[in-house]
Amino acid sequence: MCGIVGAVSKSNIVPMLIDGLKRLEYRGYDSAGVAIVRDNEIERKVNVGRVADLEADIDFDRFKASTGIAHTRWATHGGVTRDNAHPHISQNNVAVVHNGIIENHHELREELMSKGYSFYSQTDTEVIVNKVDDFINHGDDLLAAVQKTIKLLKGAYALGVICLSEPGRMIGARSRSPLLVGVKPGEAYLGSDMSALIAVTNKFMVLEDGDIVDINQGQVTIYNNQDQLVERDVKTSSLSANAIELGDYHHYMQKEIFEPGQAIADTLEGRISANSVLEQSFGHDAAEIFDRVEAVQIIACGTSFYSGLVARNWFEKFGVRCDVEIATEFSSRAHVVPANALVLTISQSGETIDTLTALDKAKQQGYRYSLTICNAAESSLVRASDLVFMTHAGPEIGVASTKAFTTQLAALLLLAIVLGRRKLLDQTTEAELVNELRSLPGKVEQALSQDKEIQKLATRFVDKNHALFLGRGLHFPIALEGALKLKEISYIHAEAYPAGELKHGPLALVDSQMPVIAVAPNNDLLEKIKSNIQEVRARGGQLIVFADQESGMDADAGIEVIKVAPVDDTISPIIYVIPLQLLAYHVAVIKGTDIDKPRNLAKSVTVE
Ligand code: F6R
Numbered sequence: 282m283c284g285i286v287g288a289v290s291k292s293n294i295v296p297m298l299i300d301g302l303k304r305l306e307y308r309g310y311d312s313a314g315v316a317i318v319r320d321n322e323i324e325r326k327v328n329v330g331r332v333a334d335l336e337a338d339i340d341f342d343r344f345k346a347s348t349g350i351a352h353t354r355w356a357t358h359g360g361v362t363r364d365n366a367h368p369h370i371s372q373n374n375v376a377v378v379h380n381g382i383i384e385n386h387h388e389l390r391e392e393l394m395s396k397g398y399s400f401y402s403q404t405d406t407e408v409i410v411n412k413v414d415d416f417i418n419h420g421d422d423l424l425a426a427v428q429k430t431i432k433l434l435k436g437a438y439a440l441g442v443i444c445l446s447e448p449g450r451m452i453g454a455r456s457r458s459p460l461l462v463g464v465k466p467g468e469a470y471l472g473s474d475m476s477a478l479i480a481v482t483n484k485f486m487v488l489e490d491g492d493i494v495d496i497n498q499g500q501v502t503i504y505n506n507q508d509q510l511v512e513r514d515v516k517t518s519s520l521s522a523n524a525i526e527l528g529d530y531h532h533y534m535q536k537e538i539f540e541p542g543q544a545i546a547d548t549l550e551g552r553i554s555a556n557s558v559l560e561q562s563f564g565h566d567a568a569e570i571f572d573r574v575e576a577v578q579i580i581a582c583g584t585s586f587y588s589g590l591v592a593r594n595w596f597e598k599f600g601v602r603c604d605v606e607i608a609t610e611f612s613s614r615a616h617v618v619p620a621n622a623l624v625l626t627i628s629q630s631g632e633t634i635d636t637l638t639a640l641d642k643a644k645q646q647g648y649r650y651s652l653t654i655c656n657a658a659e660s661s662l663v664r665a666s667d668l669v670f671m672t673h674a675g676p677e678i679g680v681a682s683t684k685a686f687t688t689q690l691a692a693l694l695l696l697a698i699v700l701g702r703r704k705l706l707d708q709t710t711e712a713e714l715v716n717e718l719r720s721l722p723g724k725v726e727q728a729l730s731q732d733k734e735i736q737k738l739a740t741r742f743v744d745k746n747h748a749l750f751l752g753r754g755l756h757f758p759i760a761l762e763g764a765l766k767l768k769e770i771s772y773i774h775a776e777a778y779p780a781g782e783l784k785h786g787p788l789a790l791v792d793s794q795m796p797v798i799a800v801a802p803n804n805d806l807l808e809k810i811k812s813n814i815q816e817v818r819a820r821g822g823q824l825i826v827f828a829d830q831e832s833g834m835d836a837d838a839g840i841e842v843i844k845v846a847p848v849d850d851t852i853s854p855i856i857y858v859i860p861l862q863l864l865a866y867h868v869a870v871i872k873g874t875d876i877d878k879p880r881n882l883a884k885s886v887t888v889e
Contacts, residue, residue, distance in 0.1 A: 282357075282887040283367075283380035284308040285460065286478070287350040287441035287471035289451050289496045295344055298351040301470075301477035302332045304525060307533075307678050307877065307884040308473060309355025312366035315339075316376035317346035318448040323376050327366035348448055350441040350471070352378035355883040358386070359403030369406045371398075371414035375423075375444045379406040380473060381437035381458040382888045389433065409434070413442060424495045427452040428508055431493070437634065437888065441471045453494040458887050459632045459661060462486045462494050462501060464515060469496040474657070474885075475518045476525055476676060483520070486513040487659045516659065525676050532876045534679030534770065538862045539729060541687040542722040545855075547673035548688045549718060552695055556712035560699040563652065564668040570650045571700055576602040576619040578648060580611050580639045581627040582886070584682040584765060585689060589627050590758035591854045592693035599701025608639035616646050624648040627693070629677055629685035630885040631660020638889065640665055654692045656685050670696065679877045680884045681769045683862050686762065687725070690855045691718060717849045721856075727846045728859040734843060735860055738825060739867035742773060745796055749787060749822075750777035750861075752800040753810050759800050759854050763861030770869040770879050780813035791822040798864070800857050803829035804850045814840070827860050 284305025288294035298315050306313075313335040314327030326344065328335040332353060352367035359365035368376040383389070386405035389412060394400070398411045409430060416426035423444045431438070431454050439458035443451050453460055453471045463470035463478035463485050471494075472478040475485060488494060491506025492513070505511045530536035552562040560567050577596055579589035589605040596603035602619065608626075612635070624643040626636050631653070640651060640662065653666040656674050663669050672688035695718075698711055742748065748767060752760030757779045764775035778787050780799065791797065797817045801810045811834070817824055824840040829847055836842045848856045869876045 282309055282355045282883045282885055284353040284473045284477065285350070285378045285380055285439055285441050285471060286473070287378070287443070287451050287453065288468070289348050289449060289499060290468040291347055291499070293345040294347055294349050295339070295341060297481055298349050299332065299336050299339070300480055301472060302335070302351050302353050304476045304480070305473055306332050306353050307680060309353050309883045310878045311354045311356045311361040312363070313351070313353045314366045314368050315349060315351040316368035316370060316443065317344065317349035318443055318445060319346045321445075322373055323370060323443070323445050325368055325370050325376065327363050329361050329363055329366065348443055348451060350376060350378045350443055350451065357382055357888055358405045364402045365404050367406060369402060369404065369410045371410040373445065375410050375414045375417065375442065377406060377410040377413065378441045379409060380439040380887060383408060383434050383438065384436040385434070409438075409440065413444070417444060417446070423447050423450055423452055424493070427454060428493060428504070431456070439473065449498045451496045453488065453496070455488045455492060456490055457634065457637070460488045462488060462496070464501060467499040469499055469501050471496070475520050479518060479520050479522050479525070483518045484515050485518055486515055488513065520676060525678060531870075532679065532866075534681055534683060534866055534876050537677055537679050537684045538859065538866060540675065541684045541859070542725040544674040544684045544688045545691045545725065546722045547675070548691050550673070553715050553718065556708070556715055558695045558698045558711070558715065563670050563696065563699065567668055570623070570668060571703065573621045574623045574650065574700060575621040577604075577623050577625050577700070578643065579603065579605040579625045579627065580608045580636060580643065582608050582633050582635050584686050584762060585627040585629060587758045587762045587765070588686055588689040588693060590761070591690055591755060592697060594755045595694055595697035595851065596700065599697055599706040600704030601697065601700045608633070608635040611639040612642045618647040622648050623650045623652055625696070626651070626653045626655075626662055626666065627689055628653065628662050629656045629674070629682055631655040631657040631662040632885050632887050634887050634889050637661055637665065654689055654696070656688070678884075680879055680882050681766055681865070686858060687855050691721065694718065694852070714851060717852045721852060724846065724848055724856050725859060728856050731843060731860055732863055735863045736867045738841065738843070739864060739871055741823070742771070742796060742868040743871050745773055745794070747790070748773055748775040748796045748798060749790065750775060750798045750800070751780040751783065751810070751813060752777065753780045753806040754804070755850070755854050756800040756802060756857060759858050759861065760798070762858055763798060763800070763865070766862055766865035767868060769882065770865055770874055770876050771872050772874060772880070773868065780810050783813055783816060788816060788820065791817055791820045793821040793823065795822050797822045797824050798861070799824060799826045800861070801826050801828040801832060801834065802845070802850065802853045802857060803832045803847065804853070807832055827857055
């Protein structure tokens with residue numbers, strides 16, 4: 282949610298800032314802007330729309346500087362207008378980029394107005410830039426002015442700040458929103474994540490909550506929230522600039538739907554032996570903690586929440602008590618905390634503020650241990666958790682999550698196995714499951730080979746405004762995920778129901794205009810879902826069924842069957858989600874939507 286990039290160098294940083302913004306654009310794409318310290322002014326260029334629109338407005342021969350900040354926005358306070366676009370500027374003296382929300386901006390605005398400051402935007406950010414300017418006017422240097430300002434802020438922020446009177450200096454600060462410092466001899470950068478900086482450096486430091494960084498002529502100094510000097514480790518990012526290139530694909534989402542074979546193989550690598558799961562892959566203290574765990578509470582949002590819903594089936598089948606809740610709902614109520622409970626967060630980005638807040642709440646309420654399954658090393662969730670299991674999906678750029686989901690499921694099955702072996706899971710079953718997990722990359726390729734068939738099917742959705750997804754048991758969350766993908770990128774209203782619930786209400790929606798997508802693998806619920814499919818057919822619903830080749834289901838009037846290669850029941854959700862991702866993708870291609878950046882959404886949701 283909003284992307285920040287900043288640079289202090291000896292050479293011109295404008296091309297780097299624009300490149301960084303393009304790489305961060307998945308975080309927010311309502312408007313974009315850049316501010317540089319140049320001659321006797323801070324010059325600012327902003328535009329609504331995409332980074333490409335901003336770039337088209339810049340005269341690169343003239344607009345040059347060695348210090349600058351840039352931003353791509355996902356609107357929170359104030360509409361999508363040029364005035365609301367960042368960087369924000371005060372008295373041609375200070376410029377600020379901000380990610381997060383300042384809750385007490387009204388009070389600060391009134392106080393600044395009483396001092397004669399006027400405001401041109403509706404953003405909460407403008408109070409920050411004016412407050413920094415106010416302190417500078419009272420004699421503070423840039424660092425002291427930012428230190429004093431952030432002590433007044435309530436809410437969440439990552440900031441990059443520059444000022445006219447100190448060219449070659451940039452201050453960064455963070456509280457509950459991510460910010461990294463990229464380093465290179467004589468140069469330093471700020472970035473919301475490493476994708477922004479990887480083209481210029483792979484060395485970086487992670488700012489901790491409350492940290493302020495002073496980048497002065499390439500020298501980097503960090504202070505904690507007590508204004509004490511602190512050291513933060515310089516790390517090496519494993520991200521490669523190419524990993525975020527599109528290659529031959531048309532969209533990142535398409536690329537990412539096609540990547541899970543490798544991503545799952547990477548996620549399993551070093552985590553399984555011939556017959557068992559290696560539990561030390563969950564961390565040093567994992568065995569000791571897992572021996573005590575009596576219950577698991579999963580907290581997550583969106584697609585990550587749905588992977589938790591699938592996993593609950595595995596945990597409970599193996600004898601491990603498990604609850605799953607949407608993070609914001611978890612935070613909204615009191616809990617009876619089971620003894621020795623493990624709170625498990627699942628997140629692609631590791632920066633979803635709702636999940637972070639729920640984790641805080643869980644700790645306060647007495648959950649004893651925490652584990653995160655996450656795709657972003659060095660993220661806030663990773664740092665806030667006792668145990669960490671990294672999915673190795675690689676960068677996911679498309680806003681709609683795809684390969685992160687499949688790798689989360691693989692990771693969750695590994696966890697269910699290591700906890701389950703302390704309860705009902707025997708060694709033989711564990712060995713069988715490990716074998717099935719190992720076979721996953723090949724099965725993923727089989728599922729992907731149906732791409733063309735699914736592309737044809739997608740034409741049926743072009744004139745549809747609604748769709749119903751049905752699943753049962755392990756596959757109800759897959760139906761939920763299929764519906765979420767379709768609505769996110771094609772803007773077709775899609776709802777998922779447990780198939781057995783159809784007759785309790787949603788059947789009233791079914792007519793010849795309603796596509797009904799059923800996930801019907803060959804398991805002990807097959808006969809039941811077949812009955813539900815008949816209920817739909819009897820009412821003229823247009824059925825598309827994803828079924829096992831051996832399920833005995835064939836195409837007929839009003840029913841299209843996509844046959845999925847046989848797969849073991851436990852791992853089947855990881856395979857069945859792939860055709861649903863492909864379906865959503867192809868429908869969106871036909872509808873001509875902005876697939877990688879669907880309207881109103883952003884990849885990393887760092888505001889509450
Ligand atoms: C859906 C999607 C979102 C995310 C959700 C959680 O395609 O991308 O629903 O799954 O915002 O994000 P993470 O996993 O980063 O915590």
